[in-house]
Amino acid sequence: MKIAVVGATGAIGRTFLKVLSERNFPMDELYLFASARSARQELECRGKIYKVEELDEHSFDRGVDIALFSAGGEISLKYAPIAAAEGCVVVDNSSAWRMKDDVPLVVPEVNPEDIKWHKGIIANPNCSTIQAVAALWPLHRAYGVKRIVYSTYQAVAGAGMSGVRDLEEGLKGGAPKKFPHPIAGNCLPQIDVFLEDGYTKEEEKMINETRKIMHAPELKATATCVRVPVFYGHSESINAEFEKPYDLAELRELLRNSPGIVVQDDPGAGIYPMPVNAAGADDVYVGRIRRDNSVESGVNLWVVSDSTRKGAAYNAIQIAELLSKNNLPWKRAIN
Numbered sequence: 347m348k349i350a351v352v353g354a355t356g357a358i359g360r361t362f363l364k365v366l367s368e369r370n371f372p373m374d375e376l377y378l379f380a381s382a383r384s385a386r387q388e389l390e391c392r393g394k395i396y397k398v399e400e401l402d403e404h405s406f407d408r409g410v411d412i413a414l415f416s417a418g419g420e421i422s423l424k425y426a427p428i429a430a431a432e433g434c435v436v437v438d439n440s441s442a443w444r445m446k447d448d449v450p451l452v453v454p455e456v457n458p459e460d461i462k463w464h465k466g467i468i469a470n471p472n473c474s475t476i477q478a479v480a481a482l483w484p485l486h487r488a489y490g491v492k493r494i495v496y497s498t499y500q501a502v503a504g505a506g507m508s509g510v511r512d513l514e515e516g517l518k519g520g521a522p523k524k525f526p527h528p529i530a531g532n533c534l535p536q537i538d539v540f541l542e543d544g545y546t547k548e549e550e551k552m553i554n555e556t557r558k559i560m561h562a563p564e565l566k567a568t569a570t571c572v573r574v575p576v577f578y579g580h581s582e583s584i585n586a587e588f589e590k591p592y593d594l595a596e597l598r599e600l601l602r603n604s605p606g607i608v609v610q611d612d613p614g615a616g617i618y619p620m621p622v623n624a625a626g627a628d629d630v631y632v633g634r635i636r637r638d639n640s641v642e643s644g645v646n647l648w649v650v651s652d653s654t655r656k657g658a659a660y661n662a663i664q665i666a667e668l669l670s671k672n673n674l675p676w677k678r679a680i681n
């Protein structure tokens with residue numbers, strides 16, 4: 347299969363190359379694209395060196411089967427339709443296409459069936475949303491989630507290489523360039539821009555994307571998203587209220603048996619998920635599992651995962667694997 351990575355030099359682009367190197371994905375050829383700034387830069391994947399090319403309108407007219415995009419919303423808006431018109435399936439990590447009605451938004455552990463109705467573009471959800479729905483889905487199926495309160499503690503890598511640099515430089519006393527305030531020694535209750543209702547776009551994304559992925563348009567949800575001085579690994583406090591009563595031991599067992607979930611929950615022994623342990627791994631770690639005693643049937647969870655892996659590159663490559671297993675490259679699916 348011919349694979350392209352758009353935004354190959356970025357934080358997620360580089361993680362695509364790492365994940366492709368680790369997995370047995372059926373890749374015969376690989377093309378790397380970024381801006382003119384990085385053209386001719388060399389990057390490694392599966393022990394081979396590839397030259398980065400400048401992205402343009404003709405980048406996909408060489409029979410590319412799947413293009414993994416992570417170069418920001420504007421690039422996706424412009425180039426994803428161009429790639430799709432060439433018969434390529436785009437798995438897009440930006441927010442540009444996620445809420446469009448004819449674009450599936452997919453977390454393979456939750457709604458793998460949605461890849462079947464793609465029309466050339468499949469959206470990879472927001473990083474904080476992916477780990478949240480991965481943990482909530484088995485509980486939703488068993489007990490019916492009716493309300494969610496998200497509070498996030500998000501790593502700087504979620505903002506790309508420039509976010510990582512802001513923390514590195516900030517720790518040495520440098521001024522921020524990416525974030526509106528210093529991130530070293532600080533917490534910023536702002537991720538993305540503010541909307542008219544006082545929420546940030548990140549908070550709105552978590553709410554809307556959760557509903558779309560779980561096929562639950564009526565679900566009540568609210569969110570507060572905070573950037574914290576952590577390099578890799580988003581942490582989330584998730585409070586969920588259920589329709590049905592539940593047994594706590596059974597809920598824990600349900601999570602333990604869910605794909606992609608690792609339960610780390612022995613607080614007495616100091617065992618709970620932490621970003622330093624999740625960084626570089628693909629799983630979603632869940633701990634601090636306890637009843638919310640303020641409602642009839644509710645639970646509190648602490649959910650941690652690497653936003654560059656399950657929150658972005660790994661989830662996108664899982665989607666690409668589903669496409670290849672279902673023999674679904676677009677040009678073969680259309681007549």
Ligand code: A2P
Nearest residue numbers: 353354355356357380381383384401417506507
């Ligand atoms: P470049 O390194 O050439 O700027 P991050 O999210 O880590 O900031 O990465 C963004 C990615 O998007 C980088 O690979 C970046 O390439 C790429 N990118 C930014 N602008 C463009 C553009 N105009 N055309 C193609 N790729 C772009």
